[in-house]
Amino acid sequence: MISAGRESTFATRFALGLLTFLATVLLGGFAASALVRYSPGFDIDENAWNPHLSAVTVAARHARLETENGLPRFYLRYLSRAAHGDFGKSEAFNLPVSELLKNRVLVSASLLTGGTLGGLVLGGLLAWLAVWPRRVILEIPAAVASGLLLAVPPAVLALFFFFREWPLWLAVALALLPRVFGTARSLLGTWYASPALLAARARGLGSATLATRYVLAPAAPQLAALVGVAVVLAFGSLIPIEGLCDVPGLGQLALKGALARDLPLLSALGLIITALVAGVQWLGDLAR
Amino acid sequence: MAGGPRPMTRLAVTLLCLVVVLGLAAPWLAPHPYAQQIREFTTTAPQPGFPMGLDDLGRDRLSRLLYATRVSVLLAPAAATISILVALLLSALAATPSRTLRWSLSLGNSIFLSLPWIFLFIILRAKLPLNTDPVVSVTLTFALMGVAGWAVPSRAFTASILGMKDAGWLLQARAAGLKPWRIATSHAWPHLWALALAQFRILIPAYVLSEASLGLLGLGVADPMPSWGNLLQDLQHPDVVQANPWTLAPLGLLVFVMICLEVLAPSRKVAL
Numbered sequence: 368m369i370s371a372g373r374e375s376t377f378a379t380r381f382a383l384g385l386l387t388f389l390a391t392v393l394l395g396g397f398a399a400s401a402l403v404r405y406s407p408g409f410d411i412d413e414n415a416w417n418p419h420l421s422a423v424t425v426a427a428r429h430a431r432l433e434t435e436n437g438l439p440r441f442y443l444r445y446l447s448r449a450a451h452g453d454f455g456k457s458e459a460f461n462l463p464v465s466e467l468l469k470n471r472v473l474v475s476a477s478l479l480t481g482g483t484l485g486g487l488v489l490g491g492l493l494a495w496l497a498v499w500p501r502r503v504i505l506e507i508p509a510a511v512a513s514g515l516l517l518a519v520p521p522a523v524l525a526l527f528f529f530f531r532e533w534p535l536w537l538a539v540a541l542a543l544l545p546r547v548f549g550t551a552r553s554l555l556g557t558w559y560a561s562p563a564l565l566a567a568r569a570r571g572l573g574s575a576t577l578a579t580r581y582v583l584a585p586a587a588p589q590l591a592a593l594v595g596v597a598v599v600l601a602f603g604s605l606i607p608i609e610g611l612c613d614v615p616g617l618g619q620l621a622l623k624g625a626l627a628r629d630l631p632l633l634s635a636l637g638l639i640i641t642a643l644v645a646g647v648q649w650l651g652d653l654a655r
Numbered sequence: 656m657a658g659g660p661r662p663m664t665r666l667a668v669t670l671l672c673l674v675v676v677l678g679l680a681a682p683w684l685a686p687h688p689y690a691q692q693i694r695e696f697t698t699t700a701p702q703p704g705f706p707m708g709l710d711d712l713g714r715d716r717l718s719r720l721l722y723a724t725r726v727s728v729l730l731a732p733a734a735a736t737i738s739i740l741v742a743l744l745l746s747a748l749a750a751t752p753s754r755t756l757r758w759s760l761s762l763g764n765s766i767f768l769s770l771p772w773i774f775l776f777i778i779l780r781a782k783l784p785l786n787t788d789p790v791v792s793v794t795l796t797f798a799l800m801g802v803a804g805w806a807v808p809s810r811a812f813t814a815s816i817l818g819m820k821d822a823g824w825l826l827q828a829r830a831a832g833l834k835p836w837r838i839a840t841s842h843a844w845p846h847l848w849a850l851a852l853a854q855f856r857i858l859i860p861a862y863v864l865s866e867a868s869l870g871l872l873g874l875g876v877a878d879p880m881p882s883w884g885n886l887l888q889d890l891q892h893p894d895v896v897q898a899n900p901w902t903l904a905p906l907g908l909l910v911f912v913m914i915c916l917e918v919l920a921p922s923r924k925v926a927l
Contacts, residue, residue: 386762387762387765387766390762390766391765391766394766514914514917515910515914517860517913517917518909518910518913518914518917519906519910519913520864520867520868520871520887520909521868522867522868522871522872522887523867523871523887523890523906526890526891530893603773606773606777606872607773607868607871607872610872611871611872611891621777622777622872624777625777625874626873633777645766648765648768
């Protein structure tokens, strides 16, 4: 019965998560298509001033374009093209958006992977030091380091690393560290103070067994969910970091697109990032 | 300990009040208007009349820092208030018996938590004309932060409201014949008020930091209105920073205020 209950709970969560994921992507797609549809100059028909066309033809063309470019139709067409990898053409770069994305996705992925892993390892280690040995001499410096990092904008941290020519993934990791530290410290602290662990300690079990069996194992689902949140947070810091430090990734592309008012590019990036973030959060929710 | 706040908390509150007073008194304390240009001098060291020197456009750095403090320190709480109000209003749906409404709230919440909000700011900035009025840009930046930030506090409020449904005091109040409105205002609200204050204290530093990041990218408050974010743009020129270390003053003040806010904020955990 317990197993059946768990399965149904998992199935419900899976279904709800899938629904949320789809709704988020559809909403993101709608926002993206609306932005493109209502971007300046979208409605202009270059044939409107063609002297070879009669007034009736121009009016007919205008009416047809209006019907075709109504938001619902345009939205469906945009989604269908996006599903096939066609996100239109960037106005600023004069290149297909999909090509721009292909060229830059690996740079961002490598920064994101390094930063997320680094942030999780450093934040987790610091949380462990703050919780496990129960020594104020370790706990206070860990909390102070985390607090100081939290007070500095990630972009400033990245600029410092950039001018020092230090690896930028470390800046992403340090920006992530205090967020991971706060959650991991609280999670580990809860399990560290659990009656089961106290009883096991009274039975004389060793530190390694206590740590793995009574802290890490029960906290694992929530720590797994933390990985999902960390990816999302790291992604948020990519845009300022890549934009300011001249890293040719998706964040820099987004910033350049914004400064050039390139709405097709921004819309495609918005849709892809929404799908990615929603997907990662869904997986994180399932892991919990 | 039960006698009052901790010394660290008292110190943080005092220092923050000092910064807020400095920001509020900017029009009286600032030696010059924030947009006034002294075109003969640009990027100069401190000198009589300009205690922190002049920036690359010949504007007094001290005056701009004081006005920036007013913008960043006062509007971040305003944005946090908007988030809390929107979150409270929407979370009230959790108290309704309708499962569809509750599910819609949960779905809306998840969607809002999944959307990459920095993109919204980028797109908003792309939509605004280049000569946007600074007052419009500052209002839009903080208003959007406030509206976009409802999802995190709403999750806490919804959980609290759902938890109240099984509370013994609610059953007792109902059994005593209290009207729903009376239960909400006299019994439920004090619980939510404490939670709202905690969420408020968490959101303020988040918004101060968000504005700083956006301003550094040139996507926040538009020039000539100063904010900590756009004053940090000087950090993109290391040669200027090395030659004029006082350009680090906005960063120093930002970090100082952030540390004070962290001391006041409840324990920090990301929403899992």
